[in-house]
Amino acid sequence: MSTQSPPDPDSGAAGVRFGCGAVVGLAAGFASTVSFVELGPLGVTLLCLGTALVFGLLAVRRGDRFWERLRDWLWWV
Secondary structure, three states: OOOOOOOOOOHHHHHHHHHHHHHHHHHHHHHHOOOOHHHHHHHHHHHHHHHHHHHHHHHHHHOHHHHHHHHHHOOOO
């Protein structure tokens, strides 16, 4: 197993990675609001935007390793 970090993606690849990560993060945040119904509209919006931002940044920073870990974590879906 290599411990070297992958090279930084160019701006186009980083944009695509962030966009895909943000879309998946938005869906994950929206799906998690079922557990947090008492948050209200502002809380739900902030939760969805927060997960979209975190997933997008992780997708850019970690690349394929992020998607592999996410797939392993969500193996039952």
